[in-house]
Amino acid sequence: MKSYRKELWFETRNRRELINITRDIQICVAESAIKEGLVLVNAMHITSSIFINDDESGLHHDFEIWLEKLAPEKPHSQYKHNGFEDNADAHLKRTIMGREVVVALTKGELDFGPWEQIFYGEFDGKRRKRVLVKIIGE
Numbered sequence: 789m790k791s792y793r794k795e796l797w798f799e800t801r802n803r804r805e806l807i808n809i810t811r812d813i814q815i816c817v818a819e820s821a822i823k824e825g826l827v828l829v830n831a832m833h834i835t836s837s838i839f840i841n842d843d844e845s846g847l848h849h850d851f852e853i854w855l856e857k858l859a860p861e862k863p864h865s866q867y868k869h870n871g872f873e874d875n876a877d878a879h880l881k882r883t884i885m886g887r888e889v890v891v892a893l894t895k896g897e898l899d900f901g902p903w904e905q906i907f908y909g910e911f912d913g914k915r916r917k918r919v920l921v922k923i924i925g926e
């Protein structure tokens with residue numbers, strides 16, 4: 789069995805952003821030279837997510853509204869976590885949107901269903917943060 793590991797770095801301009809990283813993961817797959825196996829992609833921080841969904845701007849707007857209803861950023865004082873930090877909402881949003889995805893690798897390609905794309909979800913940005921890519925297989 790072969791294995792491949794890489795860290796991808798992100799620094800968003802805004803506190804919250806959704807970034808399509810499918811192309812980055814396809815580049816990792818090509819670098820790995822693995823044709824059959826599994827691709828794990830996980831956020832390495834507890835205030836950002838990796839998830840799979842549609843790359844459609846209306847949906848991304850809907851995610852923002854939905855997440856702000858569930859865990860509004862402000863007022864910061866509503867959260868016990870916000871003593872030394874102001875990012876309690878980001879922890880909650882990350883939990884809802886998930887830590888990682890696993891995608892099957894078939895014949896050297898990400899084996900997606902229709903419209904599936906991989907996203908990095910940033911909920912406490914404007915600083916450098918990492919995503920881990922691990923690929924195992926043959």
Ligand code: ZN
Binds near residue numbers: 869873875876879
């Ligand atoms: Zn925190």
